[in-house]
Amino acid sequence: MEGIAAFRRWGRDQEIYRRGDPVQCWFRLETGVARKSTLLGDGRRRIVDFLFPGDFFGISSRRYREFDVTAVTGNTLVACYPCHRLEALANSHPEVGRRLRELAADSIARLQERILVLGHVTAPAKVSAFLLEMAERSCGDSAAVILPMSRYDIADYLAISVETVSRALTDLRHRKVIRLPSKHEVTIIDLAMLADET
């Protein structure tokens, strides 16, 4: 599979694809972070998924893209797998087909998990669940979490306002559940208490 990949690099806030583009490739994020989003009728933006290294995205049986995907960080490297070559490969090598199904299943699992987070009632519960998700997915030390995205991104991801995100983080800091060494760094002090919030 790696043989048919074309690697492309994007800068901060550049569009990897946008709604309405023809579906030509499946993608795998190699380095950096990206967001999958859409603009709602009233001008609000909804972020459907954050993408981290190793995540596949763009898996679709439609002809055209439903969402926009944008690089969150600079130096976002993406492997692009042309659909028709993937299909050909899957036809000749069943194990590739199996791998593709696995990847789709992983994507399903991630989205279902996401629905559970969105289903939380209170804003503190959403923010705590978000931090736990980031701790798990942004691999590395799970106590020192990097949040590459802005507060606005987090708000659009959790479907709450920026101010509420900020307040929830401040509250967690005051209660010594987390520390905020910088705007984009979170240190989890009390994992159990954070999990209790959800």
Place this chain on the structure above:
Amino acid sequence: MEGIAAFRRWGRDQEIYRRGDPVQCWFRLETGVARKSTLLGDGRRRIVDFLFPGDFFGISSRRYREFDVTAVTGNTLVACYPCHRLEALANSHPEVGRRLRELAADSIARLQERILVLGHVTAPAKVSAFLLEMAERSCGDSAAVILPMSRYDIADYLAISVETVSRALTDLRHRKVIRLPSKHEVTIIDLAMLADET
């Protein structure tokens, strides 16, 4: 693919599978309606997806089930496709593998759509979006929608309280956007206005 299916029938509120069960089959709902749900720590229930005839479910690469799936209506008929036989079939018939990937992609599209609905801010917007979704998916006359599930199910699906669901429906009825011939029937009078709510 149809050759390897075993058909089973479930009654109202019976479990098709539950969290923790080993993953042995993929399923296709033939008749009736089902819900995919999970119980949260605080005793709340979250419904992740409603399943209608034609929907595939249980697609997973994990070893054990993450959610419960329960029949909503009586006489729910399900086609069960054993995983290992599906894999064998996909290995010998690439077009089956392709079909399975398509189904997974459909499932992804449905879940993403669902995230957008959950992301709506106000309760009336969620309920309106829900009605539109039901009008589209419960095939048949799209103006006369059947809601087989209870108000509690709808509440757990939209992550709002039962009372709020009830109030939103009553409000839409008062404003002549919908009619409610019975508790489980909705007639859409003004589709445009309903879409405006979202």
Place this chain on the structure above:
DNA sequence: CGTAGTCTTGAGTATCCTCAACGAGGGTGG
């Protein structure tokens, strides 16, 4: 026909959103 569960409506309260102001940081241009 009775009962348990479902659905609706009301009242009071907590939560979150909106609007507003301010501080901090980063980038740009003089």
Place this chain on the structure above:
DNA sequence: CCACCCTCGTTGAGGATACTCAAGACTACG
């Protein structure tokens, strides 16, 4: 190199929304 500007992040005040608790009506089912 510094001043400026613009975006991002935080905090506060006020108001709208939805939740909780409660009670009553209706239904479906045994």
